[in-house]
Amino acid sequence: MSLDAIPIHLIPPGEPGLTGNAPPLLHELLEMVNRLLASGETAAIDLSALPLTPADLDWLRERLGEGEIAVTLLANGESTLAETGCPGIWWVTHHNEQGVVTSQFLEVAFVPELVKAHPDDVALGRDHLESMMADL
Amino acid sequence: MQGPLIDTLARRGVTRRTFLKYCATLASMMALPPSVGRAMAEAMAAAKRPSVIWLPFQECTGCTESITRSHSPTIEGMIFDMVSLDYQETLMAAAGHQAEEARHAAMKENHGKYLLIVDGSIPLGIDGAYSCIGGRSNLDILKEAAEGAAAIVAMGSCASFGGIPKANPNPTGAVSVSDIVKDKPIVNIPGCPPIPVVMTGVLAHYLTFGSLPELDAQGRPKAFFGETIHDRCYRRPFYDQGKFAKTFDDEGARQGWCLFELGCKGPVTHNACATVKWNGGTSWPVESGHGCIGCSEPDFWDGGGFYKALSVPADPLKIGAAAAVAGAAAGVAVSFANRAKKKAAKAAHETTTLDDLEK
Amino acid sequence: MNELQFLTWVRGPGLDIAVGIFLLGVLWRLIEIYSLGRKKDLAAPRHAAGASGLHTVFRRSLPPQGMLKRSPVSYIGGYIFHIGLAIVVFGFAPHILLIKNLTGLSWPALPSQFVDMVAVVTMAAMVVVLVDRINKPVKRFLSTFEDWFTWAVTFLPVLTGWMAVQHLLLPYTTMLALHILSVEILLVVLPFTKLFHAFTLFGSRWYNGRINARRGVPV
Incomplete structure (x- = not known):
């Protein structure tokens, strides 16, 4: 007997639709961008x-669009920090090593925090540069 | 392996950005504002290594499984490595007298400073004889270890609230850690099993600030247990629209509608499953189509059945029929009495007064 | 007793006791009232158009001429809160689930936002009716403890239910338990107070209409 004889019909799960929770976020973003312009405060x-x-997120992504720059961070899984069509609003997605999204942020800043180098790390880099130059 | 955490992490090839990213995610899971993630990363990077003693009592090792098998063996595991786990029966290589000696040595060396983790409930029946380690009752061991602890973490529902061993009729007389220890700060991390990242979050908080996070009335970290499953559930909009799955395989179930009618205890359960999810963020009970059973609430086992909606009776109504019969009998009896009274009044030619009418 | 044990108690033994007393009281009082009987009316019945028990049942639901103007609060407020109560009690999904569990009857639920709005309107109407009762000297004079008490036991389930849904004041679990407890108090007192009009209202209207119809008077 072949498996086809067993009457099992697979029905793909229907995608839960829009909940209406996404549009208010645009108002919040507007407020944050205003604050960034006024005082440089990031949020x-x-x-x-x-x-x-997922439908809500797609809706948001579609509305915000794509910008000119996207930063990829390879640290404990991939992270993408992509500017949206509205400069100053960044879509930050963190993946773990299995590729699963662990957290997602909309960051309002001129440059996302994670992109900047930490002074301690810069100091380490300088030490490395110095020792490299000393060896020349 | 002394020194700040960030150095230890760096030696293992974990960069600052990796750590920042982890802390951002951890803060997100703890429902803290994104800015706290950075503060946490900075504080934790400089933190030192505390001694931890882990005591297993009436438990199933599910809690240990949950934490040690948390999704990726990366930072979470490393933060767990950051603590000096001086006694953990299941994980330690030492056994027998050696293990007991290790515990005593750690307790003596770090007296007043070590973190005590307990999983499992403590039986009080027949002088605690239901669960003994090395010939000593759990109660005895807990009291001894609690005395020198800086703080106690009750891992899982059994240690937090008594859990399944305490379920009616509680044959072993099981109680929770907080029923016994009254003079130490205790943080309850209930769940059957608890979410691994809650443990990491509490550890992170302890490493960062040297104290336990803010707790709710049940002693649970507010960050993870501050809201109900229902309030954070992605199926919540369907509840509000009145769209419910009536069985586990109907059209509503396929459409991913609300599972309230199938007994979901989400509305009264405080936990972080809806946001943190399980198995590395893969899914969680409601997402997989089953209602919440409320495992992080006290006495969830005796809550009236996992598949009964919250709004229906927890027990079948037993006295309803008997009460109806009794009511009918009372009605008939009273009506006979009334008729007899009327007859008597008529026979005696009683007159009706104003008082009678006002009765 | 923690909050979940409290909830489990009101959902279990508490509900059992409340429903038991409710059934006992309702059957007792219905049998007692309907078995009172009446002497046979030997006079020949008269006939008049529009005079019957059924007519009275409907007619008494409408305000008599001029009365709507004289006490609008009683009529409009009364209508709003009675209809509101019916919508909240019979339109909210968890309530329907309870009724289904107890009786097997079920019907589609209304959206919870709508029920939520109706609950607010119902409470507002009940408060207005109460204030009217306090402000009008005649109403106040006629009011007894029972009137205030029955208002409270009717109001509390709506208030606690709404507060539970809105997450106000107390944690949801505790509020839900208090809501169920308040309904149980309502169930217990209903058969023994004026709230029993829920059962006797149409019966007594029909009875009055019928007697007056025999005398040829439409009421």
């Missing part, structure tokens, strides 16, 4: 902490 929205469906 972020934690997307993984909000009840958003």
